Amino acid sequence: MKIVVLLKMVPDVVEELEVAADGKSLDAEFLRMILSERDSHALEEGLLLKERHGGTLMVVAPEAPEVDDALYTALAKGADRAVKIPLSTPHSSRASAAQLGKGLPAVPDLLPADLILTGCQAIDDLDGMTAPLLAHDWKLPYLGLVTSISVNADGKTACVTKEYSGGTHGEFEVPLPAVLGVQAAEQPPRYVPVSKVRAAMKTGMIETVELQESGAVPSVEILAMAKPEDAEHAEMLEGSPEQLADKISEILTAHGVV
Amino acid sequence: MGIARLDPELTCEITLENLFERREGQRVLTCLQCGTCAATCPYGEQMDYPARRIISMMRAGLLDEVYASDSLLACVACYACKAKCPRKIDLTGVLLPLIKEQVLLRRRDLPAELQKALETTLRYGNPMGETSRKREAWIKDAGVPVRTFHSDPRPADVLWFVECYDSYYPRGQKIAQATARVFHALGIDFAILGNEEKCAGECGRLSWETGLSNTLMEYNMAILGKYQFNRIVTSGPHAYDAFKYRYPVIGFRYPLEHTLTLLAQHLDRLKPLLIKKLDYTVTYHDSCCLSRHNSFYEEPRALLNAIPGVRLVEMTHNRINTLCCGGGGGGMWLDTYYKAKGYERLSERRIKEALATGANVLAIACDYEFSRFEDALKVVGGDKQMVVRDITELLDESMER
Numbered sequence: 001m002k003i004v005v006l007l008k009m010v011p012d013v014v015e016e017l018e019v020a021a022d023g024k025s026l027d028a029e030f031l032r033m034i035l036s037e038r039d040s041h042a043l044e045e046g047l048l049l050k051e052r053h054g055g056t057l058m059v060v061a062p063e064a065p066e067v068d069d070a071l072y073t074a075l076a077k078g079a080d081r082a083v084k085i086p087l088s089t090p091h092s093s094r095a096s097a098a099q100l101g102k103g104l105p106a107v108p109d110l111l112p113a114d115l116i117l118t119g120c121q122a123i124d125d126l127d128g129m130t131a132p133l134l135a136h137d138w139k140l141p142y143l144g145l146v147t148s149i150s151v152n153a154d155g156k157t158a159c160v161t162k163e164y165s166g167g168t169h170g171e172f173e174v175p176l177p178a179v180l181g182v183q184a185a186e187q188p189p190r191y192v193p194v195s196k197v198r199a200a201m202k203t204g205m206i207e208t209v210e211l212q213e214s215g216a217v218p219s220v221e222i223l224a225m226a227k228p229e230d231a232e233h234a235e236m237l238e239g240s241p242e243q244l245a246d247k248i249s250e251i252l253t254a255h256g257v258v
Numbered sequence: 259m260g261i262a263r264l265d266p267e268l269t270c271e272i273t274l275e276n277l278f279e280r281r282e283g284q285r286v287l288t289c290l291q292c293g294t295c296a297a298t299c300p301y302g303e304q305m306d307y308p309a310r311r312i313i314s315m316m317r318a319g320l321l322d323e324v325y326a327s328d329s330l331l332a333c334v335a336c337y338a339c340k341a342k343c344p345r346k347i348d349l350t351g352v353l354l355p356l357i358k359e360q361v362l363l364r365r366r367d368l369p370a371e372l373q374k375a376l377e378t379t380l381r382y383g384n385p386m387g388e389t390s391r392k393r394e395a396w397i398k399d400a401g402v403p404v405r406t407f408h409s410d411p412r413p414a415d416v417l418w419f420v421e422c423y424d425s426y427y428p429r430g431q432k433i434a435q436a437t438a439r440v441f442h443a444l445g446i447d448f449a450i451l452g453n454e455e456k457c458a459g460e461c462g463r464l465s466w467e468t469g470l471s472n473t474l475m476e477y478n479m480a481i482l483g484k485y486q487f488n489r490i491v492t493s494g495p496h497a498y499d500a501f502k503y504r505y506p507v508i509g510f511r512y513p514l515e516h517t518l519t520l521l522a523q524h525l526d527r528l529k530p531l532l533i534k535k536l537d538y539t540v541t542y543h544d545s546c547c548l549s550r551h552n553s554f555y556e557e558p559r560a561l562l563n564a565i566p567g568v569r570l571v572e573m574t575h576n577r578i579n580t581l582c583c584g585g586g587g588g589g590m591w592l593d594t595y596y597k598a599k600g601y602e603r604l605s606e607r608r609i610k611e612a613l614a615t616g617a618n619v620l621a622i623a624c625d626y627e628f629s630r631f632e633d634a635l636k637v638v639g640g641d642k643q644m645v646v647r648d649i650t651e652l653l654d655e656s657m658e659r
């Protein structure tokens with residue numbers, strides 16, 4: 001089977017994010033980009049499917065700082081092909097989904113694929129629009145918040161588990177090809193030794209493919225960006241254990257908890 | 259950090275393929291199968307394949323079975339087997355890391371905590387996954403000036419390599435600050451790399467990841483190459499090992515000291531500064547790297563004995579017979595795994611021995627140990643009797659007026 005996994009880089013929140021002087025973008029000075037965590041789960045799920053059913057797995061990612069490391073890591077983990085796409089709006093999920101939706105079918109030997117996987121969300125795309133937009137563009141079925149995928153023996157349908165709140169989950173049968181937004185792979189993303197990544201780098205196997213200009217791209221304009229304001233601080237109680245117990249009991253009573 | 263594209267020729271060193279062409283490898287051939295290595299290993303009973311059996315499997319061409327086992331996850335790289343082997347085979351330094359590397363290449367999964375530590379060390383240069391922008395944050399509360407090379411690149415006598423735990427852990431930062439004050443009091447001309455520093459890389463190699471080690475070494479070499487200094491001094495015994503045994507392999511060699519060996523050289527000038535009497539009974543934990551691996555047995559003790567009021571008592575296992583804290587070889591990030599397997603935590607085994615001496619201070623000299631022993635003290639209920647102090651902290655305390 002043929003699996004395509006769409007990856008993207010997002011701002012790394014370990015590095016403190018600062019708002020740039022324009023008040024509507026991130027300050028680039030200390031910004032570092034890291035593979036979106038859900039996408040690394042999509043990749044893991046793809047690798048598991050490839051191991052189970054054979055076939056090929058391709059990873060595709062918009063050009064971004066440090067994306068090469070992510071793509072070489074994917075190759076080292078078992079991807080067969082890595083494609084990097086320079087986009088005019090690389091940091092806007094909605095716009096890049098639109099561009100990818102229009103442009104990816106023209107990339108040689110990429111689509112159609114049996115399964116197109118990507119993370120169901122990203123920290124800069126919490127409403128998770130990438131996968132449904134692509135499914136819409138390509139007129140394919142879509143399911144999001146997926147936690148496991150098993151391809152049926154006929155190779156034409158897959159049984160997909162999707163999570164709901166409160167611990168419920170639903171099982172769906174989807175005809176293939178389909179676009180799936182992965183919430184979590186069946187197992188944590190695997191470790192790949194750095195020496196394997198370095199071996200992948202030596203092959204220099206990342207292709208860069210320019211997409212055809214597709215005209216105006218629908219996008220959401222960011223009007224302002226600000227750090228969250230400090231909410232109320234926690235109140236520290238002091239005193240002897242007895243006094244503390246009294247204070248806690250007062251607070252609980254005042255809030256109607258007891 | 260980006261992944262270094264190292265020329266493999268640069269890292270030319272001992273591999274499993276060329277092992278027997280090297281002197282170290284030829285020693286492996288002389289193994290007597292005496293089993294001393296397994297008997298001395300703190301987790302020997304937990305291993306299906308302790309060093310002796312690994313060598314016999316190797317001779318029989320059955321290493322694949324070793325690669326498929328979990329045995330070496332229990333190797334905390336304590337150098338006990340190496341120290342006791344009658345044939346002087348460098349098990350901990352050479353053979354076991356080579357086997358571990360092969361295991362890693364074949365394993366699908368790693369214990370989650372270890373995987374996370376390796377991934378964050380690659381990306382951020384420290385196993386706790388903190389931004390490198392905070393690495394030098396401890397400086398501001400040191401109470402003395404601490405120069406970073408990146409802000410003032412003038413040559414210095416000493417490049418002090420602080421390492422991760424003393425840079426980031428609040429408890430470790432206190433040790434870094436004490437060390438800075440002691441250096442300052444002695445008039446040592448030192449500077450640090452600060453935010454430019456990343457893990458020296460030894461923990462990477464001993465915990466299986468040669469590629470990670472090489473990437474870190476390549477990075478640090480490039481940064482160190484920008485500045486002028488006469489010697490490297492590090493507070494981390496693992497970093498000491500990295501600079502002593504690993505960096506020279508890739509062509510980087512500087513005079514090297516551990517903080518304590520440097521201070522021991524200054525003992526005559528240090529003594530008059532130690533004025534405050536510390537009424538402590540102290541027992542000293544020999545760290546595996548510093549003691550058993552590099553034979554610095556007396557320097558730490560000389561420093562402790564120089565502190566007025568300190569009474570030094572020894573644990574049953576000391577010097578070459580020291581018991582590992584369990585933090586080496588990736589053990590730092592395997593506590594959850596060991597617990598799930600039902601293994602005794604080595605730091606707890608050790609802390610019980612320390613408590614049995616009746617001491618009220620456990621003196622340490624390794625940046626892995628304060629967190630391990632402070633946790634262990636709480637677990638065994640010894641935190642009322644004993645506190646854990648780095649030797650530099652005790653020196654600093656004795657200098658205060």
Ligand code: SF4
Binds near residue numbers: 290293313343346
């Ligand atoms: S202690 Fe040395 S000689 Fe004895 S079995 Fe172990 S490796 Fe062989």
Ligand code: SF4
Binds near residue numbers: 298302332333335336
């Ligand atoms: S280095 Fe220590 S833990 Fe590892 S095998 Fe040798 S004795 Fe055991």
